Amino acid sequence: MISIRPFNDADNQSMLEIEKLCPQGDENCAMGVDKKDIIARYKMYDNWNVLVAEDDRKIAGWIGLTVKPIPGQEERYAYFTEVMVHPAFRRAGVATKLVKEAEKKAQEMNSSYFYCYIYEPNRASKSLFGKLGYSNMRDIKMPGISTYKKSDISPKYSIKFVDKKDIGDVVSLINEYNSGLIHFVPFTAQAFESRLKSIPSYGLDNFWVVRDEDNKIAACAGLWDSSMLADLYYAREPTVMKVMKSVFGALSHIIKVPKITAEGEHFNSLYIADYAFDKGRPDAMLTLLKHLSNLSIDMKQDYLMTAIDPEDDFLEVMKKLKPQIETWSIFAKPLEGDLQSFSPFYVDIRDMIP
Numbered sequence: 001m002i003s004i005r006p007f008n009d010a011d012n013q014s015m016l017e018i019e020k021l022c023p024q025g026d027e028n029c030a031m032g033v034d035k036k037d038i039i040a041r042y043k044m045y046d047n048w049n050v051l052v053a054e055d056d057r058k059i060a061g062w063i064g065l066t067v068k069p070i071p072g073q074e075e076r077y078a079y080f081t082e083v084m085v086h087p088a089f090r091r092a093g094v095a096t097k098l099v100k101e102a103e104k105k106a107q108e109m110n111s112s113y114f115y116c117y118i119y120e121p122n123r124a125s126k127s128l129f130g131k132l133g134y135s136n137m138r139d140i141k142m143p144g145i146s147t148y149k150k151s152d153i154s155p156k157y158s159i160k161f162v163d164k165k166d167i168g169d170v171v172s173l174i175n176e177y178n179s180g181l182i183h184f185v186p187f188t189a190q191a192f193e194s195r196l197k198s199i200p201s202y203g204l205d206n207f208w209v210v211r212d213e214d215n216k217i218a219a220c221a222g223l224w225d226s227s228m229l230a231d232l233y234y235a236r237e238p239t240v241m242k243v244m245k246s247v248f249g250a251l252s253h254i255i256k257v258p259k260i261t262a263e264g265e266h267f268n269s270l271y272i273a274d275y276a277f278d279k280g281r282p283d284a285m286l287t288l289l290k291h292l293s294n295l296s297i298d299m300k301q302d303y304l305m306t307a308i309d310p311e312d313d314f315l316e317v318m319k320k321l322k323p324q325i326e327t328w329s330i331f332a333k334p335l336e337g338d339l340q341s342f343s344p345f346y347v348d349i350r351d352m353i354p
Helices: 009-019 040-044 094-108 123-131 164-177 189-198 239-251 282-298 313-319
Strands: 002-006 030-035 049-055 058-069 076-085 111-119 135-146 158-161 207-211 217-224 230-236 269-277 303-305 324-334
Touching: 002 094, 009 030, 009 058, 009 076, 049 094, 058 094, 076 094, 094 111, 094 123, 111 123, 123 135, 123 324, 135 313, 158 282, 164 189, 164 207, 164 217, 164 269, 189 269, 207 282, 217 282, 269 282, 269 313, 282 303, 282 313
Parallel strands: 076 111, 269 303
Antiparallel strands: 002 049, 030 230, 049 058, 058 076, 111 324, 135 303, 135 324, 158 207, 207 217, 217 269
């Protein structure tokens, strides 16, 4: 008999072992996650809950959620971070029961709708949430640049670590850049500093600004090493990646080529976070992107990534460095009535730990 209860610290090791059995995807492509602590990711949020499904004292699965404010409204919305079910308990209604219990918990916390991200090849999750009344509201993109060859940096702009006295200007640029995006909550200088401190391996020491010839900040972005919370890997490597690895292996004797991560091998990657730029100066953002790519090479990282709405101008800037692009779908369900549009959408980088 399946019962649902709150997470406790004694669950951690068992859940880590179960998660390794549950890559996200299908038989052709699946992404695995290797975490050091199941709940470390949740500590970045102001409030969170993890509900555990249990059968005869054995963990059958779990679901995590956090509740966030809707800008300018008293209502809130719930983000379901993950739904995991042990393979031995699949097709027994465990996932359905977990989602329904999480919806009840979110309603108690005054949420008006629920949403989650689903990796494009994960047909099972799409089917589950579709049957539970969720709709695919938006696809977001996750471009990844292979960092293997250094770029020339234009001397037109200067690039420096952010100075505390510049935080106000940085926040103004970020707020202006993201104005009108669904789920974006404008920062204050204090809230922005607090956010950077709350994310492990981030902070002001990993944030840069680009100044133009008039010493005005034209672009900014941070680098976040999310491997402190989780490592990603292909549990089942796509065929196209295997073909590319074979081709690049031959070419590597002649020229520098991108590294293709092997099946089961952790990605060495950094996330670009809290980026913004003067939309009249995309070249300033490209200059910063090249700088971050060069830093990534120095740090022996293989990929530079972000998560982004397909209409975001930064995606066009990233395409100049020829990224590989993955797709994640946003599935959402209202408590009642109709959902608002999810376009264009602000992606909270904290949500990108699968």
